[in-house]
Amino acid sequence: MKTNMKNFDFILPTKIRFGYEIYKEIGKEVKELGRSKPIIITDKGLISAGVVDKITKKLEEEGIKEYVIFDSIEPNPKDITVQKAYEEAKRYSVDCLIAIGGGSSMDTAKAVGVLMTHGGIINDYEGLNKITKSIDNLIAIPTTVGTGSEVTFWSVITDTNRHYKMSIGSPLIAPKTALVDPLLVESLPSKIVASTGMDALTHAIEGYTCTLSEPITDACGIFAIKMLAENIRDAVYTDSVDAKAKMLLGSLIAGICFGNSDIAGVHCMAEALGGLYDTPHGIANAILLPFVVEYNFVSDIDKFAEIAKALGENIDGMSVRDAAYQSVAALKKLNKDLMIPTINEIDAKIEDIEELAKRASVNVSVGSNPRSVGEAEFLQIFKRAFEA
Numbered sequence: 001m002k003t004n005m006k007n008f009d010f011i012l013p014t015k016i017r018f019g020y021e022i023y024k025e026i027g028k029e030v031k032e033l034g035r036s037k038p039i040i041i042t043d044k045g046l047i048s049a050g051v052v053d054k055i056t057k058k059l060e061e062e063g064i065k066e067y068v069i070f071d072s073i074e075p076n077p078k079d080i081t082v083q084k085a086y087e088e089a090k091r092y093s094v095d096c097l098i099a100i101g102g103g104s105s106m107d108t109a110k111a112v113g114v115l116m117t118h119g120g121i122i123n124d125y126e127g128l129n130k131i132t133k134s135i136d137n138l139i140a141i142p143t144t145v146g147t148g149s150e151v152t153f154w155s156v157i158t159d160t161n162r163h164y165k166m167s168i169g170s171p172l173i174a175p176k177t178a179l180v181d182p183l184l185v186e187s188l189p190s191k192i193v194a195s196t197g198m199d200a201l202t203h204a205i206e207g208y209t210c211t212l213s214e215p216i217t218d219a220c221g222i223f224a225i226k227m228l229a230e231n232i233r234d235a236v237y238t239d240s241v242d243a244k245a246k247m248l249l250g251s252l253i254a255g256i257c258f259g260n261s262d263i264a265g266v267h268c269m270a271e272a273l274g275g276l277y278d279t280p281h282g283i284a285n286a287i288l289l290p291f292v293v294e295y296n297f298v299s300d301i302d303k304f305a306e307i308a309k310a311l312g313e314n315i316d317g318m319s320v321r322d323a324a325y326q327s328v329a330a331l332k333k334l335n336k337d338l339m340i341p342t343i344n345e346i347d348a349k350i351e352d353i354e355e356l357a358k359r360a361s362v363n364v365s366v367g368s369n370p371r372s373v374g375e376a377e378f379l380q381i382f383k384r385a386f387e388a
C-alpha cells in the first residue's frame with residue numbers, strides 16, 4: 001500500500017456518538033458540557049420539516065427550557081449572517097451552541113463560537129490558526145450526508161464584500177460533541193443526497209491524495225471513498241435507509257480524513273464558483289472533481305488506481321497508470337448517473353474563467369494539491385470543464 005510515511009499529528013477533539021435515535025441525548029449532552037442556555041443555529045427548512053421541534057422537545061424533557069432559535073441560515077453562509085447570529089447569542093446571553101443542519105449551520109455555529117470567545121468580526125480570523133481560545137460549547141447535529149463539518153476544524157464563510165469564501169481553520173473550533181443520527185437523514189431529498197454526497201466523496205478523495213495526507217488519513221480516506229461510492233446511487237434513487245446511514249457515516253469519516261490532512265484543488269475551484277455565483281457547494285465540487293482528478297492523477301498513480309478500485313472500477317490486468325486514469329471515467333459516470341449538471345448548465349460564464357482561476361489560486365489549500373497548481377493551471381482546468 002502506498003502511504004505518505006512521515007512524522008504527523010492526528011487530532012480528533014470531537015466526541016462522536018453515532019446511532020439511530022441518538023439525537024434524543026441532546027439534553028444530556030448540554031448538561032454534560034455544564035451548560036443550560038443554548039442557541040440553536042439552523043435553517044427554516046428544518047423548522048418546517050419538524051426536525052428542530054423533535055430536538056427541542058428532548059431538550060425540554062431534560063429541563064432545558066430556555067433556548068433561542070436562529071433559523072436564518074442560508075446555503076454558502078455569509079459573514080453578515082454570522083454577525084446576526086452572534087448578536088442574537090449576545091442578546092440572550094446564551095452559554096452553548098447547537099448546530100442542526102448541513103455544513104452551513106455547523107460552519108456558522110463555529111464562527112459564532114469564535115466571536116463569542118474572541119470578539120471582533122469573523123473576517124478577522126480568515127486563514128489557519130488565527131484562533132487562540134477553544135470553543136468548548138458546540139454540539140453539532142448533521143442533517144445532510146456531505147460536509148463532515150461535525151468533526152472538522154474548518155468553517156467556510158462568504159465574505160460579502162469580496163464575494164469570496166473565506167476558510168477559518170483551527171482544531172480549537174471543532175465541535176465538542178457530534179450527535180450523528182441516521183434518522184435525521186432518512187427523508188433527505190434525493191437532490192440533496194446527491195450534491196452533499198458528492199461533497200463528501202470530494203473530501204475523501206482530496207483528503208486521501210493531498211500533500212498533507214498521512215497513514216491515518218489515508219486509512220480513513222480510502223475507506224470513506226469505498227463506502228460513499230458503494231452507497232450513493234442507492235441513497236439517491238431508492239428508499240434504502242441503510243444506504244443513507246452509510247452515506248452519513250462515510251461523510252463523517254471523510255471529515256476525519258480531510259480535517260487532519262486537507263482539501264485541495266477541487267475545493268479551491270469550487271469555492272471560487274460558490275463565491276461568485278452562489279453555486280451549491282456539493283454541485284460545484286461534483287462538476288469540477290473529474291477535471292481536477294484528470295489533472296492530478298499522474299502525481300500519484302498508485303493512490304489514484306486505489307481510488308478507481310474503490311469507486312467500483314475493474315482494474316484487473318491494467319497498468320497502474322491506466323488504472324489510475326480510470327478514476328476519471330468512474331467520476332464522470334457517477335456525475336451522469338446522479339444527474340449532476342455540467343458547468344455550462346449552472347450560472348457560470350466562460351468569460352469569468354480568468355477571475356475564477358485568480359480566486360482559486362489564492363485559496364488557503366492551493367499548496368495541498370498533490371500536483372503543483374497555480375492560476376495558469378486552474379485556468380486550463382476551468383477551460384476544459386467549460387469545453388467538455
Ligand SMILES: [Fe+2]
Nearest residue numbers: 147199203281
Ligand atoms: Fe466540501
